[in-house]
Amino acid sequence: MTVTEETASASNTQKIDSLSPFSLVNQEGPGQAITHIKHRSDNYEELSRSMRRSLKSRRKFGFCDGSIAKPTDDFLLGQWEVVHCTIVQWIMNSIDPSIRDSVSDTEDARLLWTELEDQYAVIDGAKIHHLKTQLHDCRQAKGMSVTTYYGNLKTLWDAIVALEPPFTCSTSGCPCGVTKAALARQDTERLHQFLMGLDKSLYGTIRNHQLSLDPLPSLNHVYHFGLPRLNS
Numbered sequence: 138m139t140v141t142e143e144t145a146s147a148s149n150t151q152k153i154d155s156l157s158p159f160s161l162v163n164q165e166g167p168g169q170a171i172t173h174i175k176h177r178s179d180n181y182e183e184l185s186r187s188m189r190r191s192l193k194s195r196r197k198f199g200f201c202d203g204s205i206a207k208p209t210d211d212f213l214l215g216q217w218e219v220v221h222c223t224i225v226q227w228i229m230n231s232i233d234p235s236i237r238d239s240v241s242d243t244e245d246a247r248l249l250w251t252e253l254e255d256q257y258a259v260i261d262g263a264k265i266h267h268l269k270t271q272l273h274d275c276r277q278a279k280g281m282s283v284t285t286y287y288g289n290l291k292t293l294w295d296a297i298v299a300l301e302p303p304f305t306c307s308t309s310g311c312p313c314g315v316t317k318a319a320l321a322r323q324d325t326e327r328l329h330q331f332l333m334g335l336d337k338s339l340y341g342t343i344r345n346h347q348l349s350l351d352p353l354p355s356l357n358h359v360y361h362f363g364l365p366r367l368n369s
């Protein structure tokens with residue numbers, strides 16, 4: 138019997154619709170893993186995105202952001218507590234044992250969610266800032282190949298995107314065009330970063346030519362076809 142059925146038959150007067158956020162189906166026990174990501178001290182953003190998606194797909198994220206308020210009805214109040222405890226357990230299951238002691242012992246999913254955010258989001262914020270500074274300073278040094286220089290940029294771009302993904306549209310197929318526009322802007326920004334960091338003595342003229350083109354070429358095109366490989 139599921140928790141829902143047990144509680145419902147105990148009260149015997151009310152049933153919870155299976156689509157309600159208050160319902161827990163068979164496989165949704167406290168031992169379940171709702172994400173495959175384990176929280177360490179340095180991957181909070183990745184974990185919180187994954188858990189948020191997972192909880193939203195179960196219509197239960199409202200217990201964490203407070204939008205599902207504490208019910209006044211006795212029966213629902215009981216179930217509200219059951220769901221909270223279950224979500225707390227799900228979140229705890231995805232926290233690496235090495236840092237579990239740093240998280241307080243609570244049965245309130247909203248408190249736990251806020252605490253994790255307060256404690257760990259800052260670390261990621263500082264990390265993004267550090268990566269952007271490195272990106273800003275990334276140059277093709279004298280004697281460094283374009284391939285190596287591009288590889289250095291790519292490593293930084295990937296690390297930043299993992300922490301700070303570009304905006305995307307939630308409508309399938311994105312009829313409004315926001316997703317495409319966001320990616321185009323990202324590509325233009327990267328093209329500038331790439332061209333401006335090239336060794337000026339070798340690529341100064343080509344760089345100015347590429348930047349004067351309208352429309353601007355894609356980064357991929359410039360990297361593969363736009364530069365003579367002087368030192369590969």
Ligand SMILES: [Zn+2]
Pocket residue numbers: 306307308310311312313314315316
């Ligand atoms: Zn759209």
